[in-house]
Amino acid sequence: MAVVGAGLAGLSCARVLRRSGAYVEMFEQDRIIGGRMATARIGSVSYDHGAQYLTARSAQFKAYLDELNATGYVSRWKPHSAAGIDGSGQMMPWYVGTPGMSSIVRPLAEGVRIHTGRRVHTITRVDRAWYLWFDDETKAGPFAAVAITVPAPQAQLLLGPVADIGESLRRVRILPCWALMVRLDQRSLPDQDVFSDMSDVIRWISRNNSKPGRTARGETIVVHASPKWSREVEDQEPEIVAEEMWSEVCHVLALPPVRPSQMTAHLWRYGLVDQSLGESFIYSSQHNVGIAGDWCLGRLGEHAFESGSALGRAIVASLD
Numbered sequence: 001m002a003v004v005g006a007g008l009a010g011l012s013c014a015r016v017l018r019r020s021g022a023y024v025e026m027f028e029q030d031r032i033i034g035g036r037m038a039t040a041r042i043g044s045v046s047y048d049h050g051a052q053y054l055t056a057r058s059a060q061f062k063a064y065l066d067e068l069n070a071t072g073y074v075s076r077w078k079p080h081s082a083a084g085i086d087g088s089g090q091m092m093p094w095y096v097g098t099p100g101m102s103s104i105v106r107p108l109a110e111g112v113r114i115h116t117g118r119r120v121h122t123i124t125r126v127d128r129a130w131y132l133w134f135d136d137e138t139k140a141g142p143f144a145a146v147a148i149t150v151p152a153p154q155a156q157l158l159l160g161p162v163a164d165i166g167e168s169l170r171r172v173r174i175l176p177c178w179a180l181m182v183r184l185d186q187r188s189l190p191d192q193d194v195f196s197d198m199s200d201v202i203r204w205i206s207r208n209n210s211k212p213g214r215t216a217r218g219e220t221i222v223v224h225a226s227p228k229w230s231r232e233v234e235d236q237e238p239e240i241v242a243e244e245m246w247s248e249v250c251h252v253l254a255l256p257p258v259r260p261s262q263m264t265a266h267l268w269r270y271g272l273v274d275q276s277l278g279e280s281f282i283y284s285s286q287h288n289v290g291i292a293g294d295w296c297l298g299r300l301g302e303h304a305f306e307s308g309s310a311l312g313r314a315i316v317a318s319l320d
């Protein structure tokens with residue numbers, strides 16, 4: 001079986017398939033796995049520039065986080081909140097991957113054959129088998145079933161051969177989000193570790209090195225821009241966006257003049273789900289192809305996990 005996209009949805013789908021005894025191959029366009037559950041390494045410094053923390057509402061995701069906790073892949077994060085008391089503002093515990101958010105997906109990859117740097121541009125069906133085509137015009141297959149776990153707009157492009165599924169993705173809306181990673185030589189942020197909804201431009205600021213298991217001299221900071229502003233400057237050069245975001249951070253936090261020793265902006269073009277599908281996944285047992293992702297159910301890591309796992313179970317059931 002083939003899974004396209006190695007984010008949390010794809011990897012949780014792959015785990016279900018593998019546990020059923022299937023041989024699973026995954027194809028990921030990036031050089032690394034994890035998708036938006038990401039840890040970027042710039043020089044010797046790491047930043048969680050995508051998802052910041054995870055919460056668990058469902059028993060299934062809670063059980064997975066407990067499993068990771070027991071093996072040291074996650075820890076609870078209790079940042080100094082606006083209330084000034086560690087973790088007091090949390091309705092539910094916040095969990096972070098250790099030493100980075102990408103640790104959350106690592107155990108799911110066990111036993112799965114993963115091909116990175118392989119962007120799938122087309123899927124074709126010949127004699128009831130699927131083939132995947134890549135940018136260099138090579139192909140992989142045959143596969144009995146394919147799970148597509150990429151953001152909805154990208155899934156829609158791939159699902160050309162199964163137009164009725166692709167059509168239902170039209171209602172999904174995913175907004176861009178610019179992320180800024182900043183390193184300061186001196187500790188400079190005010191006492192809080194997290195700040196949210198600071199202005200029309202800045203949605204989130206966190207002291208990345210306040211998370212457990214992070215080591216950094218000075219201070220590492222992750223900033224997320226608001227979806228509205230991110231959309232306005234979607235096509236801007238990252239260097240210009242970085243300067244604008246940092247200037248806004250200094251303004252909203254009234255920081256003394258301080259020049260970062262490192263500053264990098266990254267655009268999550270399909271970052272935050274604004275309108276979800278409203279179904280856990282879609283699977284066509286006629287074509288043996290399905291789709292999953294956070295955008296099926298909501299906008300959180302937990303939604304990606306549930307959607308991917310549910311698609312995996314549907315594929316196993318249909319091929320039994």
Ligand SMILES: Cc1cc2nc3c(=O)[nH]c(=O)nc-3n(C[C@H](O)[C@H](O)[C@H](O)COP(=O)(O)OP(=O)(O)OC[C@H]3O[C@@H](n4cnc5c(N)ncnc54)[C@H](O)[C@@H]3O)c2cc1C
Pocket residue numbers: 004005006007008009010027028029030033034035036037049050051052053054055118119120121149150151154177179224268270271272292293294295299300301302303304
């Ligand atoms: C800035 C930001 C902050 C967030 N904060 C939080 C948070 O605090 N808490 C929380 O729970 N969630 C948060 N999220 C959401 C969370 O990151 C996502 O819900 C989750 O990671 C989505 O997983 P996924 O597998 O559905 O998608 P993705 O992680 O996007 O995975 C899809 C994968 O498919 C790959 N791909 C795409 N097209 C192709 C192709 N054609 N061929 C091969 N591979 C392809 C991509 O490279 C990617 O690796 C945040 C997201 C962002 C962007």
